Amino acid sequence: MGVPKEVEPAVTSPVVSSRDLPHPVRDEIRLEGVLHALSDPMRLRIVRELAVGSGELSCSDFELPVTKSTTTHHFRVLRESGVIRQVYRGTAKMNGLRRDDLDELFPGLLDALLDAAARQAVRAGG
Amino acid sequence: MGVPKEVEPAVTSPVVSSRDLPHPVRDEIRLEGVLHALSDPMRLRIVRELAVGSGELSCSDFELPVTKSTTTHHFRVLRESGVIRQVYRGTAKMNGLRRDDLDELFPGLLDALLDAAARQAVRAGG
DNA sequence: CCCGTACTACGATGCCTATCGTACGAGTCG
DNA sequence: CGACTCGTACGATAGGCATCGTAGTACGGG
Numbered sequence: 001m002g003v004p005k006e007v008e009p010a011v012t013s014p015v016v017s018s019r020d021l022p023h024p025v026r027d028e029i030r031l032e033g034v035l036h037a038l039s040d041p042m043r044l045r046i047v048r049e050l051a052v053g054s055g056e057l058s059c060s061d062f063e064l065p066v067t068k069s070t071t072t073h074h075f076r077v078l079r080e081s082g083v084i085r086q087v088y089r090g091t092a093k094m095n096g097l098r099r100d101d102l103d104e105l106f107p108g109l110l111d112a113l114l115d116a117a118a119r120q121a122v123r124a125g126g
Numbered sequence: 127m128g129v130p131k132e133v134e135p136a137v138t139s140p141v142v143s144s145r146d147l148p149h150p151v152r153d154e155i156r157l158e159g160v161l162h163a164l165s166d167p168m169r170l171r172i173v174r175e176l177a178v179g180s181g182e183l184s185c186s187d188f189e190l191p192v193t194k195s196t197t198t199h200h201f202r203v204l205r206e207s208g209v210i211r212q213v214y215r216g217t218a219k220m221n222g223l224r225r226d227d228l229d230e231l232f233p234g235l236l237d238a239l240l241d242a243a244a245r246q247a248v249r250a251g252g
Numbered sequence: 253c254c255c256g257t258a259c260t261a262c263g264a265t266g267c268c269t270a271t272c273g274t275a276c277g278a279g280t281c282g
Numbered sequence: 283c284g285a286c287t288c289g290t291a292c293g294a295t296a297g298g299c300a301t302c303g304t305a306g307t308a309c310g311g312g
Contacts, residue, residue, distance in 0.1 A: 019278085031246050035239075036165035039158050040270080060288065070271055072290060077269090091279045091288045106242035108234065113161075116232035120157050145308080166300080186258065196301055198260060203299095217258045217309045 021079060021086050026101045029082030034102070034109075037081035042066065043074050044117055047083060050097050051114050058092040147205060147212050152227040155208030160228070160235075163207035168192060169200050170243055173209060176223050177240050184218040 038044050042064060050057060064071055075095065078084045082101065087094050102110045164170050168190055176183060190197055201221065204210045211222050228236045 027249070031242050032165050032167055032170060035161045035170075039162035039165055041158055042270090044158060044161075058288085066270085067272060068289070069273075069291090073270070075289095088278090088289095093289065106238070106245060109238045109242045112232070112235045112238035116157050116235045119232060123153070168300085184258085192300085193302060194259070195261090195303075199300070202260095214259090214308090219259065 019088055021088075023079060023085060024082045026082075026105060029098075029101065029105055031106065033081040034083055034106075037078050037083050038113060040074070040077075042070075043078055043083075046074060046078065046095075047097065048114065048117050048121075050084065050095060056087075056094040056096040058094055060092070145214055147214070149205060149211060150208045152208075152231060155224075155227065155231055157232065159207040160209055160232075163204050163209050164239060166200070166203075168196075169204055169209075172200060172204065172221075173223065174240065174243050174247075176210065176221060182213075182220040182222040184220055186218070 038047060045064070046062060049062060059071060059075055062071070064074075066074075075084070075086065075093075078095075079086050082098060085096050085098050087096075097110075099110060164173060171190070172188060175188060185197060185201055188197065190200075192200075201210070201212065201219075204221075205212045208224060208227065211224050213220050213222075223236075225236060
């Protein structure tokens with residue numbers, strides 16, 4: 001019917017900036033991979049920070065006690081295991097938890113993990 | 127009230143057999159360690175089998191596609207990370223999940239993990 | 253006491269990975 | 283354009299680890 005030749009303006013705009021990053025689709029996410037990704041203290045810390053704000057954070061918003069190369073490595077592991085989604089926006093790379101996919105695959109797991117990490121942090125601090 | 131001199135027959139007999147194995151106490155259990163232990167497919171499988179029956183299983187009750195040396199290694203990783211408790215009984219080594227300790231430290235985590243593993247198994251099977 | 257069973261110890265091997273440093277590509281802003 | 287920032291790629295390195303095979307120890311039964 002009307003408007004036969006629209007150019008698909010911005011409904012989930014297909015190109016974000018320029019380069020895309022490879023993500024596993026939901027069904028490719030493996031529990032073992034998620035657990036392995038979160039078994040590293042640095043990555044668990046990243047995920048915890050990512051969980052407090054519901055928005056997205058750029059890689060440089062994190063102040064990790066490792067070099068930038070290593071930071072890049074950890075974010076890649078998290079992305080390839082399906083824990084986070086990464087998107088370029090300008091020069092920054094925005095990171096967000098894949099809550100929807102993880103909750104669909106493993107209901108309650110992410111919350112239980114975040115709660116467990118929080119409890120352990122409290123125990124260490126007090 | 128007869129029988130004044132019973133020899134403490136079986137009320138949680140203090141010495142199980144002879145050798146003890148080193149276990150972390152509850153507060154030494156680290157979330158990262160637990161996740162690392164469970165991120166191995168073989169160990170996740172062991173824990174899943176251990177969870178179905180509420181009792182204990184000996185190492186040889188498991189039929190894993192690895193040698194016995196490797197099996198020993200996996201059980202040790204699980205024990206040292208605090209996921210299972212191991213006790214010698216005669217020549218057999220009995221294994222049991224540390225449900226109480228894990229539930230106390232990380233409420234809901236173990237159940238969420240087992241549920242996640244079960245869902246993934248169903249998805250793979252269907 | 254000897255044998256079989258259950259598990260361990262030890263060494264080897266090959267792979268994975270956390271970390272770094274340096275050099276580079278991609279955008280943004282002046 | 284030029285400079286600056288953000289992040290990547292690549293190589294190196296050191297340590298961890300899953301796996302094996304063989305040899306050995308502990309326990310229980312005939």
